[in-house]
Amino acid sequence: MNFLPSFILSDESKERFTRIFNLTHTVAHYGWIPFVLYLGWSQSSNRPNLLNLLSPLPSV
Amino acid sequence: MLDYMDYVVKAFEKQTNWSPDNSYENITATSRSLLNFSIPQSFKFQTSNKSTNHSFNTLELNRGKKINGSLTYLYTDVEGLDSVLQGSNEIALQDATETYRNIQPSFNKHHIPHWGLPSQNDVLQFPPKFIPRSLYLGRLYYPSSVLEAMLIKRLSPYTQLTVKCISSTVRGSNLNYWTLSWQRYKEQNCHEWILSSNDGLCGYRFLHNVITSPSKFNNSLYNNSSLAVGAEFWLSLGSLNPGCSTSLRYCTHSANTGRPLTLTFTWNPLFGHVMSTYSAKTSANSTFTTKYDFNLYSTESNLSFGCEFWKSAGSIEVASNENVINGVAAIPHNEKMDQELLSLNDISTETNITVQDESIKEFTDHQQKYLYDLTKTFESSLQQIDKERSIIEDFENKFNNKQFSSVWKFSTSLMNKNLKILWEGKFKGFLLSAGTELLFKKDDNGIQPIINPSSKFGVKIQYSS
Numbered sequence: 001m002n003f004l005p006s007f008i009l010s011d012e013s014k015e016r017f018t019r020i021f022n023l024t025h026t027v028a029h030y031g032w033i034p035f036v037l038y039l040g041w042s043q044s045s046n047r048p049n050l051l052n053l054l055s056p057l058p059s060v
Numbered sequence: 061m062l063d064y065m066d067y068v069v070k071a072f073e074k075q076t077n078w079s080p081d082n083s084y085e086n087i088t089a090t091s092r093s094l095l096n097f098s099i100p101q102s103f104k105f106q107t108s109n110k111s112t113n114h115s116f117n118t119l120e121l122n123r124g125k126k127i128n129g130s131l132t133y134l135y136t137d138v139e140g141l142d143s144v145l146q147g148s149n150e151i152a153l154q155d156a157t158e159t160y161r162n163i164q165p166s167f168n169k170h171h172i173p174h175w176g177l178p179s180q181n182d183v184l185q186f187p188p189k190f191i192p193r194s195l196y197l198g199r200l201y202y203p204s205s206v207l208e209a210m211l212i213k214r215l216s217p218y219t220q221l222t223v224k225c226i227s228s229t230v231r232g233s234n235l236n237y238w239t240l241s242w243q244r245y246k247e248q249n250c251h252e253w254i255l256s257s258n259d260g261l262c263g264y265r266f267l268h269n270v271i272t273s274p275s276k277f278n279n280s281l282y283n284n285s286s287l288a289v290g291a292e293f294w295l296s297l298g299s300l301n302p303g304c305s306t307s308l309r310y311c312t313h314s315a316n317t318g319r320p321l322t323l324t325f326t327w328n329p330l331f332g333h334v335m336s337t338y339s340a341k342t343s344a345n346s347t348f349t350t351k352y353d354f355n356l357y358s359t360e361s362n363l364s365f366g367c368e369f370w371k372s373a374g375s376i377e378v379a380s381n382e383n384v385i386n387g388v389a390a391i392p393h394n395e396k397m398d399q400e401l402l403s404l405n406d407i408s409t410e411t412n413i414t415v416q417d418e419s420i421k422e423f424t425d426h427q428q429k430y431l432y433d434l435t436k437t438f439e440s441s442l443q444q445i446d447k448e449r450s451i452i453e454d455f456e457n458k459f460n461n462k463q464f465s466s467v468w469k470f471s472t473s474l475m476n477k478n479l480k481i482l483w484e485g486k487f488k489g490f491l492l493s494a495g496t497e498l499l500f501k502k503d504d505n506g507i508q509p510i511i512n513p514s515s516k517f518g519v520k521i522q523y524s525s
Contacts, residue, residue, distance in 0.1 A: 035198075039196060044112035052111050056108065
């Protein structure tokens with residue numbers, strides 16, 4: 001069995017880190033706009049419905 | 061024309077008492093907006109909506125070679141934006157576009173901070189308690205699914221943190237960058253530290269407002285000028301490439317006409333590049349600018365001219381102070397007095413009161429004469445100061461309160477032999493901008509103007525409610 005110095009990551013660890021990084025990146029990428037929308041929804045007193053919040057068209 | 065989200069970000073900065081003019085990044089903003097204005101590249105349509113008092117969204121459609129666009133959502137917890145933001149029907153054209161920046165000296169600004177109006181849950185205090193306001197923006201481009209995210213956070217009364225990211229989930233794409241900027245403005249100095257993941261770029265910007273008190277110049281009793289000096293230093297950790305530049309900006313007003321003018325001088329010692337600009341607002345309807353570039357090493361030079369002409373809608377409308385974002389707010393005459401003038405006026409007022417007071421009888425003749433002389437001495441100076449101040453403020457208010465229907469912008473450069481034309485205006489509640497760039501190329505038949513193939517002709521239509 002090969003013994004590696006402690007500061008060198010094994011291939012499995014590297015792969016695990018890459019997978020975790022990619023997952024975090026994907027979550028942040030697709031979760032950022034819902035997070036912005038949630039902040040707007042939660043901070044308003046009248047709690048508008050989802051369509052009003054999402055629609056960029058002027059409300060009648 | 062400003063994008064609606066840029067307009068909201070400007071309103072956020074205004075409400076949180078953060079002046080972008082104090083950043084080194086904007087030291088040449090006036091000449092940049094008059095010479096390097098952006099021209100629509102294709103047909104672009106933008107519709108924006110305020111879904112709540114804190115949430116805003118924008119849909120953008122581009123009709124280039126193929127249809128693409130973006131969807132933007134913004135949230136901010138700052139209060140009072142509804143009183144500042146206006147829809148495309150009501151907005152003043154000078155707020156909706158980048159134009160001459162009338163920079164107020166730092167000593168002439170209000171010293172009472174306002175961190176946005178307090179919300180219902182906040183306890184009213186004087187001086188107002190600092191509330192760390194923030195702004196979140198997310199923009200998703202389609203069909204590429206590229207995300208642009210931005211977070212602006214006021215950390216303290218003197219600091220602001222800005223984080224910007226571009227993210228793409230497309231496999232093999234290298235379009236994943238973030239930039240972090242930390243700004244601190246205190247005691248006339250603005251420091252900015254920047255860190256970017258793009259090649260490990262590190263930067264430091266610094267700006268210092270030199271004139272900190274309304275000292276009296278020989279030629280003008282009322283001093284409304286400002287002088288700022290700054291520098292920036294960059295280092296790429298990836299390639300170890302350095303970069304730096306230093307700049308100076310002087311803004312003043314003509315004492316006789318009250319018209320503002322701005323001079324800047326920039327020097328890049330590494331590349332030997334020298335740039336000087338001169339911008340002047342020649343009337344309420346026109347602005348002219350000129351820029352001269354010179355390279356000390358290659359001796360190449362370039363001269364650029366830019367101008368804009370505003371067409372008034374006819375009637376003059378008095379805008380409220382809160383609604384002016386882009387320009388300087390039309391602050392009433394009495395409120396805009398700086399500290400020294402106030403104190404001078406106080407002396408005069410107090411003296412007048414004292415003269416009329418019954419207690420004057422207790423003074424000796426010598427003291428009465430002294431007070432009378434003091435009043436007489438200051439009277440002419442104060443009148444002169446008032447006169448100069450009113451000329452400058454009248455000119456500012458004339459532009460800010462005027463209702464414009466359209467603006468023509470022209471820019472040309474002798475080296476590039478081009479002419480940029482942009483028209484921006486309001487039409488039935490829509491904000492329109494159209495423009496093109498002409499290149500003058502020499503062929504067998506002489507010099508012929510052709511439309512720049514890279515920019516062509518573009519139209520942008522914006523609507524916001």
